[in-house]
């Protein structure tokens with residue numbers, strides 16, 4: 001998609017470290033997903049990609065730099081702190097804080113050119129006062145609650161708040177947005193949310209109030225609700241190549257793989273207990289491989305005795321309890337050597353382990369698996385598109 005020579009320069013190609021455990025971040029796959037999603041929207045529709053929580057565990061800076069090169073219009077973060085990290089790394093694209101900030105923390109918005117969400121008069125007034133003192137104008141996006149029940153001005157009261165903020169001379173309402181509570185589960189509820197939001201926009205338009213950026217669609221919205229695109233979409237998960245639910249008709253490529261290497265191999269007899277509490281006891285003589293990763297890295301402990309791993313192109317299972325820094329795998333009679341590469345998420349040979357599969361085994365959602373991967377795991381980039 002992008003041919004510029006500069007783009008092929010590794011962004012974060014520092015060494016892995018002395019522990020051979022790393023997350024491989026495929027930036028070509030990221031571009032593939034970004035362009036796939038762009039194909040689903042009209043040419044005039046802008047795209048904000050959410051990079052909160054360290055870009056869903058993929059690495060805030062390396063992901064954001066690549067998205068900036070791809071032409072992303074906005075980056076979405078959860079806090080001022082995440083916004084500052086982006087600015088300090090030299091990211092220039094507009095940044096929207098999707099969460100709220102305290103009145104005491106307004107100054108960094110000016111210093112780092114960050115846009116915040118607002119959903120009440122009190123914060124809006126404080127922003128206006130600060131902007132006035134600094135003789136500046138500040139962009140804000142108004143968050144409307146149409147059924148999520150989280151932050152946001154209730155759609156009943158939103159009209160009044162917008163009018164109020166219009167009277168604040170130092171604020172510019174650049175955007176207005178809402179968020180879906182059920183996009184993956186309940187079509188009727190979601191369509192009602194879109195309707196409520198649309199009615200508000202209509203009421204504002206009737207009063208001659210036209211807000212430049214209108215957005216609602218998370219990943220599910222982008223894929224399943226064309227009527228939710230307005231003039232900006234706000235996907236996260238699909239950009240990382242992950243699916244918000246099963247059987248969606250779009251070809252995404254997972255961006256993250258999680259890899260390690262066998263650090264110890266031993267042969268044990270039948271009846272041998274493995275790990276804390278001996279939850280696993282070998283039925284036959286077996287080869288037990290130890291891997292240097294654990295729940296201290298965000299590899300979920302409730303995957304004990306469940307998680308699949310790929311060694312020598314074959315699927316095996318974690319055996320015994322997952323420890324803080326180590327896990328064990330029973331490979332039966334397969335010959336494995338110290339230093340053999342092991343895949344915990346991703347492809348090896350013809351086999352693959354997906355984030356979605358681990359999430360399902362761990363009784364959670366794909367989001368939590370990738371966000372949970374800790375900072376102890378280095379993120380290493382590569383650029384060759386695969387699937």
Ligand SMILES: *Cc1c(COP(=O)(O)O)cnc(C)c1O
Nearest residue numbers: 050098179218219234235236237
């Ligand atoms: C995280 C987030 C998104 C993106 O959601 P996905 O399901 O990852 O696409 C969109 N909007 C808001 C307000 C968010 O917090």
